[in-house]
Each structure stands twice: as structure tokens, then as C-alpha cells.
Amino acid sequence: MAAITFTPAELDAATSLLQDLIRLDTTNPPGHEAAAIALLEQKCRDIGLETVIAGAHEERPNLVAKLAADPARRKRRPLILSGHVDCVPADPARWTHDPWSAHHDGTHIWGRGAIDMKGFVAMAFAVIAKLKRENLPLTRDVLFVVVSDEEAGTRLGSKWLVEERPDLLGDPEYVINEVGGFTVHRDGRRFYPVQVAEKGVAWLRLTVRGRPGHSSLPSPENAVSRLARGIEAIAETRLPWHPSPEAHRFLTGFAKPRGILAEKIAGLLCHPVMGPILLPLLVREPSRRASIEAILRNTATPTSLGSGGNINVLPGIASVDIDGRLAPGQTTDDLLSELEVVLSPLLGNDYALSVLQESPGVSFETDTELFHEIERALTEADPGSHVVPAIIPGFTDSRNYATLGAHCYGFYPLQLPPDLDFAALFHGDDERIPVAGFHWGIGVLAGMLGRFLTR
């Protein structure tokens, strides 16, 4: 098959679509993704795709658009390109350019969602439009699925679609989604992590009891002070290491090009006793150390507080919500037991841990036709680079698509310069996407799909 090349006008159209999407404020909560979904639906209709809009809430819809294969050629299950259009909040006072201005400074598009993940939505649309124009002999349907509500837990978005309207998704074999395919520069080499696993989620609430009364008489049984001690203990404790094949493959993948010894040493990071000792010796940069630890342990991060109402009343209870994440193979009960070991000596019987929401981690095999095609596409587009199957500490819509039996990969190709702190842009200030790297990604995704979808 001939290579797929984009004209400058086609690439500019993708950049403009990204800017249009950034200018529609979809901060979640409240989300209000309807305008962004309507814009994308119109664009899909304009190029002749079948579209359906569906959702639990008029202001929070989801879009499913289909590029259908010719029935005579269709012999494989569908592939989904999935993106979310909601974003986390942004404080304009902390930004160099207004987060909803989609400012183009000549090299970057700035704005909330530029990376996470309106960039991929614009990229996927550009690729589907191109596949449609090229009229390729597809052997499977391609679905462009754009969802709401990912950032707040996926309830009205992919979770709703999978539970309420799986008929629209047509038994997908593969899903391509976010968090993967971007350049990581390390020791003079270039790596492309491709997400194949996500940690599980266990959102918990710690409630601490105290003795209510008048706060003009201080009491050691103050629920708020007790809670503070519990929170400090959770924040200070490093929970045990839980090695997994997913973590091992990820850590050794970055060491492999440096030879077998380097690979073996990286593997030792997964050892339950040696790992915690070796990590500070091998990895000096704190943020990298934190991200390695996060894939080897369960984590519990206290976030939102609740207690009292009156300044002069000792509240009977105080609580904190805890964002718990589970290492592969771990369950919510495992994390609860680890937290009880930390809390019981401090709080005795005066506390309770309850589960607010949980979902298991996901892991997808890498010995698939699509994964191999992704590897090939990245190493051809950036010769000498290395593809690493990755596990991420967060979650994406993939955990919902996994329930349909689909293989889900984070493949949102972006070529990034060494001086861009990419991880800091996710949910961070001054989120921006390099335009050249974005255009490179459009070509990589289109080339890969052009080959894969006609097999």
C-alpha cells in the first residue's frame, strides 16, 4: 500500500479543529461537553460518516461515528479510536496564555486539553477523514468514539456507553486511546511507551470518631486532630512493594538498549526487599522515582476533607477521602489491610474505612497484530527509537472498553523535544502541544492504520 501523505492544508485543518475544541470550555465538573460533541458530529457528517449521539444527560453526550468497511470485504471485528473531550480545571492566573484561548505561538498550541486529550481527538478525526478520502479497502469498521466525563471517573462517558449502549460499539477487537506513543528522552536515547496496563482504583473514605462538645474546652478526643494524625501517617508511610510482570516489563524496557546487565539491574527494582533500597541509588530525579514507586506499590493519597460546621463545636466525626490505587494483582481488600496496619496503632477502634468506588486494574497482551503494527510504525517513523509496553498509575476509558473484551492500547503518537517536561503538562499549568510533533503523530497514526485496517 502506498504511504499516506497529508497536505499542509489537511494538517492545518487538524490544528484548527484542535483550537476550536480548546476554545469550547469543557471543564469537568460540570463538563458541558455538548457543544464539542455537536461540533465533532457535524464534522463527521460532513465527510459522510454515520453518527449517533447518546448519553445519560443532554449536556453530557457521547458521539459514535462509523467509517464502515464494505460488507463484502469486512472480515474482522471493529477498531475503536477513542477520545474524551472533557478537561480538568485550569486557573488562568497561573497560565502564560489564557487556557481557553488556544493561543498559537508559532510552535505550540496552548490550552487546557491541548494534550489531555483534545489533541488526540483532532488527530483521530484528521486520520479518519483521510482514510475516508483515500477510500481504502478496509477489512473492518472503524469507530470514532468521543466521550464525556472521563476526568471525573467515566460514569457518563465510556462507562455509560459500555453498560447502556454496547450495541453502538459493535464488539470491538481493539481500542486505541490516550497515554502512549510520545517521545521519552533518556540517556541520549528515544523511547516510546505504549500503554498496555493501568493500575486499579479504590477510592476510600476514612472516618474518625471523637467526642463532641464545646470547643472552648480543648479535648484530646477531638475528631479533627485525630484525623490529622491519621492523614499524616498515611502520607508518611510507604506501603509495601508489589512486583508484577507489567512493572518488570516496563522498567526493563528502558534499560534494554544499554545491555543485559543494565536490564538485570532494572529488573531488581521490582524485588520486594532490594527494590526500595536500590531505587534512590539508581534514580536520582525525585519525580521519576515517584512514578516508578507508583507502579510498584499500592498508593493512598488523602485528598478531600470533611468535618464540622461550627467554629465553636467539636465535631463528633471527621473524614477524609483517599484516592487509592492498586498495583497489578492487588485488590481493594489488600489496600484496606495495609492501611489498617498504619491506622490501628494510632486510632484504635475510633475509625472506619469505607469504599466509595472501586475498579480493578487492566492489562492487555502485547503479542497482538495491532501491538506489533504500532511498534513497527513508531520505529519506522523514528529510526533507532525503542517501544516500551507501559503501565500507568492512572486510569483511562480503556478500563471500560476492556469489559467488552477489547485489547486497548495507549497510542497517541507525538514527537516531543528533549526539553519539554511532558508529564508535567497532564493536568498542569501551561499545557501545550508542539505543532510539529502533533502533525508527525497524524502521519504515524494514519500510516499505521492504513496498513492495519486493510489486512
Ligand SMILES: [Zn+2]
Ligand atoms: Zn485524558
